Amino acid sequence: MSEAPWVTIIGLGEDGLNGLPPASQSALSAAEIVMGPPRHLALLGSLPCQTIEWPVPFADGIDMLLGLRGRQVVVLASGDPFWFGAGATLARHLADGEWISLPAPSTFSQVANRMGWSLEKTPCFGLHAAPLTRLRPSLAQGAKMIVLLRDGPAVEALCSYLAHETFGAATLTVFEALGGPRECVTTFKADAGVPKPFTHPVCVAVDIAGEGQAMPLASGRADEWFESDGQMTKRPVRAMTLSALAPRPFEHLWDIGGGSGSIAIEWLLSHISLRATCVEPRADRAARIKSNAERLGVDRLKTITGHAPEALKNLQDPQAVFIGGGLSHELLDWLQSNLSSGTRLVANAVTLESEALVLGAQTRLGGELLRLDLSRSEPLGPRRGWKASYPIVQWSVTL
Known part of the structure; x- marks a missing residue:
């Protein structure tokens, strides 16, 4: 028999409590403990229950969470927890019925709506802890992609990578703190240089252009x-x-x-x-x-x-x-x-x-x-x- 849910994974946007649907607000009100990264906890402000900062690296927080079994715990994640988020990792360590997820709109869907791009035709990448080279198979003239980066300085690294692959003519639209009061949107060419320092969280919509070589899709590449x-x-x-x-x-x-x-x-x-x-x-x-x-x-x-x-x-x-x-x-x-x-x-x-x-x-x-x-x-x-x-x-x- 499945156990009653004791973990609620809440997808949080950059507008904090203001953007939470009623179900998520109710789960927060009933929580005995709220766990999340410092940035997410700060978005919620003062809470009446105990709060625990999720440690770095992420895996170190799993045992900490499992040690709270039997109490009502809310875990904070960004947007949709099951799209390049913490949801799938947490679910692997919890039994069926021990958890529920209350997602918010994902960053990918928000960016696609801002850019007017069909999300089902746009490759999406979560590169918080993955190399930029994961983009290589998708680099082609006219391609569009949405990329989550680990921090602000990674935007410059992305520009350098695109220039190295001869796609420096790509147009980057950088979204900082998308959907929140700190939101800032900046558009520039990859080979023009980063116009300013960027701060976490960042997501980049990339419209690929340049003379770089696209990787063939068929087996038997050169x-x-x-x-x-x-x-x-x-x-x-x-x-x-x-x-x-x-x-x-x-x-x-x-x-x-x-x-x-x-x-x-x-x-x-x-x-x-x-x-x-x-x-x-x-x-x-x-x-x-x-x-x-x-x-x-x-x-x-x-x-x-x-x-x-x-x-x-x-x-x-x-x-x-x-x-x-x-x-x-x-x-x-x-x-x-x-x-x-x-x-x-x-x-x-x-x-x-x-x-x-x-x-x-x-x-x-x-x-x-x-x-x-x-x-x-x-x-x-x-x-x-x-x-x-x-x-x-x-x-x-x-x-």
């Missing part, structure tokens, strides 16, 4: 997007590999022998719910994989320096596995013995030895074999001719 030492699944083969891996929402990929991380990165770019782990034996390449992932907006990629199969033993189970390097009898036997039925496996073989391995594996386990023979046109004296790459044998199977 090799130039990835820094590498040459150890990389090249664009045409990468496109075929991603097609064989067939990413689906909420799945986890193991990329074994990551090289530059291009397969795992493109897997993650397919959908925000996807997860991936790269296993790479060389420390320098593992560092490069991490750098590529952060620069291309998928810093959620997990990178492990180690050798398979030893490095795989404590990982969360995958739904798909790509073997780009380190193919061996030992690895294939371990995968067959330890992975769940239904796991998709794709291996690319370049050498005669690795080709023999996948041919033998296909005989035992079935699956599909595909031979990729690619040639590129290159200068041949005053004319042009075809230069063949090493053929690749791709084996894909569902265990």
Whole structure:
């Protein structure tokens, strides 16, 4: 049986009590304890009950809250607590029925209404504790986005990032303390320099313009997007590999022998719910994989320096596995013995030895074999001719 709600999560706007609906005001009146960041507590002024400042980092306040079980507690959050807010984090630590949420209009919806933008077509980002590079997949001429930033100085960092990516012509509309008595709205170009100091809380509406390169949406992005030492699944083969891996929402990929991380990165770019782990034996390449992932907006990629199969033993189970390097009898036997039925496996073989391995594996386990023979046109004296790459044998199977 669900317990009675003892935690009420209240979404608070910058106008404090004046903007609270009756249900939220009633919950505050009945509260024994109100927890929230100092700024939110200040917006409510003097309260008749006990108040507790939520600590930094945020996670430190969870145990403090759970220690108050049995008392009526209000937790203050910004706007809609379940849109880049504290709501989902709190709900993970509370049983069903122990909490209720009373949201206010989100900052995103308020900004969209001010700008006249269709919210369902406008990417929204909460970058309080996330890198600005999360914006990279969405940067394109004519794109619009709404970005929550951690503080005022982060506006300057955003301008610098856009200029670095050659989108310095973007127009920024900065909203400070949106909806409250301190509200201030400032519009300027990213490459024109920050016109004044900004103060928290800040939200920025960004209208992208400039000569920067938009990231393609299809798998098989140009090799130039990835820094590498040459150890990389090249664009045409990468496109075929991603097609064989067939990413689906909420799945986890193991990329074994990551090289530059291009397969795992493109897997993650397919959908925000996807997860991936790269296993790479060389420390320098593992560092490069991490750098590529952060620069291309998928810093959620997990990178492990180690050798398979030893490095795989404590990982969360995958739904798909790509073997780009380190193919061996030992690895294939371990995968067959330890992975769940239904796991998709794709291996690319370049050498005669690795080709023999996948041919033998296909005989035992079935699956599909595909031979990729690619040639590129290159200068041949005053004319042009075809230069063949090493053929690749791709084996894909569902265990």
